[in-house]
Amino acid sequence: MIMEHTVICRHVSKVYRQESVAVQALTDINLEIPKKDFACLSGPSGSGKSTLLNLIGGLDRPTGGEITVDGQRVDQLGKSELAALRLHKIGFVFQAYNLIPVLTAIENVEFVMQLQGMAAAERAVKAREILHEVGLDGLEYRRPGELSGGQQQRVAVARAIVSEPSLVLADEPTANLDSKTAENLMQLLAHMNQEHGVTFIFSTHDKLVMDFSRRLITLHDGSIVNDVRRE
Amino acid sequence: MITLQLAWRNLWRHRRRTWLTASAIAFATTLLVFMITLQLGAYDMMIDTSLRVFTGQLQVQRQGYHAKPQMRATVPDAQALAARLRAASGLDGVAARAQGFALASSVSRSYGVPVIGVEPEFEARVSTLPHLIKQGRYLSSDQAQEAVLGAALARNLKLQIGDELTLLGSGKDGSIAATIVPVVGIFESGNPELDRHLVQLPLKTFQEVFTMGDDAHAIVVSGPSHEAIPQTQATVAAQLAPGSGLVVLDWEQLIPGLRQLIQADMVQNWITYIALILIVTLSIMNTFLMSVLERTREFGIMLALGSSPWRIGVIVLLESVYLTLLGLGIGLLLGGGIAVYLHYEGFTFPGMAEIYAQFGLPGVIHPKLSFAGFTLGPAVIFVFTVLAALYPALRIRKLQPVEAIHAV
Numbered sequence: 001m002i003m004e005h006t007v008i009c010r011h012v013s014k015v016y017r018q019e020s021v022a023v024q025a026l027t028d029i030n031l032e033i034p035k036k037d038f039a040c041l042s043g044p045s046g047s048g049k050s051t052l053l054n055l056i057g058g059l060d061r062p063t064g065g066e067i068t069v070d071g072q073r074v075d076q077l078g079k080s081e082l083a084a085l086r087l088h089k090i091g092f093v094f095q096a097y098n099l100i101p102v103l104t105a106i107e108n109v110e111f112v113m114q115l116q117g118m119a120a121a122e123r124a125v126k127a128r129e130i131l132h133e134v135g136l137d138g139l140e141y142r143r144p145g146e147l148s149g150g151q152q153q154r155v156a157v158a159r160a161i162v163s164e165p166s167l168v169l170a171d172e173p174t175a176n177l178d179s180k181t182a183e184n185l186m187q188l189l190a191h192m193n194q195e196h197g198v199t200f201i202f203s204t205h206d207k208l209v210m211d212f213s214r215r216l217i218t219l220h221d222g223s224i225v226n227d228v229r230r231e
Numbered sequence: 232m233i234t235l236q237l238a239w240r241n242l243w244r245h246r247r248r249t250w251l252t253a254s255a256i257a258f259a260t261t262l263l264v265f266m267i268t269l270q271l272g273a274y275d276m277m278i279d280t281s282l283r284v285f286t287g288q289l290q291v292q293r294q295g296y297h298a299k300p301q302m303r304a305t306v307p308d309a310q311a312l313a314a315r316l317r318a319a320s321g322l323d324g325v326a327a328r329a330q331g332f333a334l335a336s337s338v339s340r341s342y343g344v345p346v347i348g349v350e351p352e353f354e355a356r357v358s359t360l361p362h363l364i365k366q367g368r369y370l371s372s373d374q375a376q377e378a379v380l381g382a383a384l385a386r387n388l389k390l391q392i393g394d395e396l397t398l399l400g401s402g403k404d405g406s407i408a409a410t411i412v413p414v415v416g417i418f419e420s421g422n423p424e425l426d427r428h429l430v431q432l433p434l435k436t437f438q439e440v441f442t443m444g445d446d447a448h449a450i451v452v453s454g455p456s457h458e459a460i461p462q463t464q465a466t467v468a469a470q471l472a473p474g475s476g477l478v479v480l481d482w483e484q485l486i487p488g489l490r491q492l493i494q495a496d497m498v499q500n501w502i503t504y505i506a507l508i509l510i511v512t513l514s515i516m517n518t519f520l521m522s523v524l525e526r527t528r529e530f531g532i533m534l535a536l537g538s539s540p541w542r543i544g545v546i547v548l549l550e551s552v553y554l555t556l557l558g559l560g561i562g563l564l565l566g567g568g569i570a571v572y573l574h575y576e577g578f579t580f581p582g583m584a585e586i587y588a589q590f591g592l593p594g595v596i597h598p599k600l601s602f603a604g605f606t607l608g609p610a611v612i613f614v615f616t617v618l619a620a621l622y623p624a625l626r627i628r629k630l631q632p633v634e635a636i637h638a639v
């Protein structure tokens with residue numbers, strides 16, 4: 001292997017079976033994401049963006065093919081091994097309602113570190129630092145319901161990267177934000193990618209968001225139809 | 232830690248729902264604590280009342296006499312022993328009794344009946360019969376030549392006060408025992424067994440007729456309270472010379488049916504209690520299913536972040552534990568408060584005294600303050616409500632992260 005890859009997909013396919021109908025969501029996906037990549041999945045609705053992210057993140061299983069994340073064969077892991085992989089190696093940011101509503105911003109950020117068993121003092125310092133970095137000083141003790149959509153997404157980003165995962169997956173992180181807020185969030189992600197060297201894969205419909213990426217992968221009907229670097 | 236904290240906060244997401252559910256648990260707990268303590272109090276009262284009629288709480292007898300009452304299985308020098316026990320225990324409810332069997336006849340009829348020899352002076356302290364004389368008077372002294380008998384027996388024999396009663400049986404030594412004594416009193420206890428069969432003679436008279444010497448068959452002991460029985464039993468047993476062949480029997484040995492009667496009643500009551508608990512449990516299960524379903528997405532996020540389904544299940548279970556403890560706490564305070572108050576004030580309702588009086592029972596029940604009375608109901612409620620949360624909690628194990636996250 002010449003280059004170290006965070007994610008490798010080989011002949012990955014996914015078929016959803018619902019009663020008698022089978023939906024081919026992904027067909028023969030081959031993809032390599034090197035370390036520190038900042039890749040965007042684009043494509044029309046139903047093209048398979050979410051499906052691919054879920055498979056890489058070990059939230060769902062492929063019907064065929066191999067997926068390797070940080071050297072581990074995700075498609076071969078059991079349920080609890082997948083949970084451990086997600087806990088230690090992968091950060092997630094979803095479209096909306098990412099946060100645990102009964103926890104404050106700082107508690108949400110600490111949640112993953114808590115599951116990892118990190119000591120309270122260390123957790124608190126890290127959480128405070130990262131919240132400062134995402135620009136949420138003074139809002140640490142608000143609950144999600146008391147934060148705007150953009151602020152909530154920033155907390156989610158902070159939580160996804162605070163424990164320094166190998167990979168952050170973000171499925172349409174800006175879909176519920178106005179364009180100004182979306183732009184700010186993308187600047188934040190780009191900053192995190194540069195400063196912390198975190199590998200990002202995100203999906204979007206939004207041209208503006210795509211423009212932030214350094215690599216644009218386009219899906220259509222479950223296949224990769226285009227994959228360009230734009231350094 | 233985070234698990235405990237999350238469970239606690241989740242509990243307060245829907246304040247009104249939580250309070251409503253906790254109130255249901257509190258209500259059931261209050262009711263159960265009140266009813267169970269009252270029930271236990273009523274049992275003690277029932278036992279006490281029925282023992283005070285005639286049996287007494289404890290009896291000293293010759294070993295084997297209770298199973299097979301033979302004339303010759305006696306307690307020697309019984310009145311002296313009774314006096315010793317009275318002194319040692321500090322109780323005055325101690326009396327000697329002898330028992331035989333005789334054909335009781337009037338001018339017109341005859342019936343086979345048990346005849347009891349009693350110490351008139353002390354009998355009134357171990358039995359309520361002397362106080363239940365409806366006609367005439369009770370026996371006057373140990374040596375008096377007289378008899379009292381039950382109202383139904385008197386009716387059957389067509390005997391009035393002053394009429395003569397002939398008793399014919401066999402004495403301790405096998406000789407014929409016969410006497411003719413006037414009837415001086417007729418008692419009516421409400422207990423048909425006693426009213427229809429029993430004849431009492433003064434103890435000395437009995438001993439003469441049945442050639443018993445100073446022997447009797449039992450020393451009856453009636454303690455101050457139900458709770459003190461085991462202690463009194465030990466005191467009495469300590470007074471019996473080793474190797475004397477005498478034993479101290481408690482009421483459960485003397486009247487085994489009483490405990491069974493109580494247990495049957497208890498089972499009947501528990502059927503009602505369980506029905507009440509089931510209704511509360513179902514409503515809690517409903518609440519928990521709802522609260523789990525509406526949080527599907529949140530659980531999906533937690534799974535995605537790497538929580539194990541197991542941890543989420545524990546959170547849901549803990550929520551039910553907190554909720555139940557909250558309800559139990561309130562219920563225990565209320566129910567316990569009521570029980571303590573009524574323990575001192577007594578529980579009664581209009582008409583109750585009249586109904587109870589017919590059975591010779593006091594018209595007021597005092598709930599029993601015991602560990603069992605306070606914990607039995609809450610413990611069963613706790614088990615049921617935690618079981619109710621188990622089903623929703625276990626469902627979480629089947630949750631698929633992707634589907635959960637897409638649920639709204």
Ligand SMILES: Nc1ncnc2c1ncn2[C@@H]1O[C@H](COP(=O)(O)OP(=O)(O)OP(=O)(O)O)[C@@H](O)[C@H]1O
Nearest residue numbers: 016018023024025044045046047048049050051052
């Ligand atoms: N749980 C499922 N059961 C059945 N079919 C599914 C399921 N999830 C996705 N699909 C199908 O798989 C295909 C890909 O869906 P996917 O959600 O990955 O698309 P997407 O690119 O994320 O679309 P969007 O931009 O609308 O989010 C679609 O045809 C969709 O209908």
Ligand SMILES: [Mg+2]
Nearest residue numbers: 049050051171
């Ligand atoms: Mg999608």
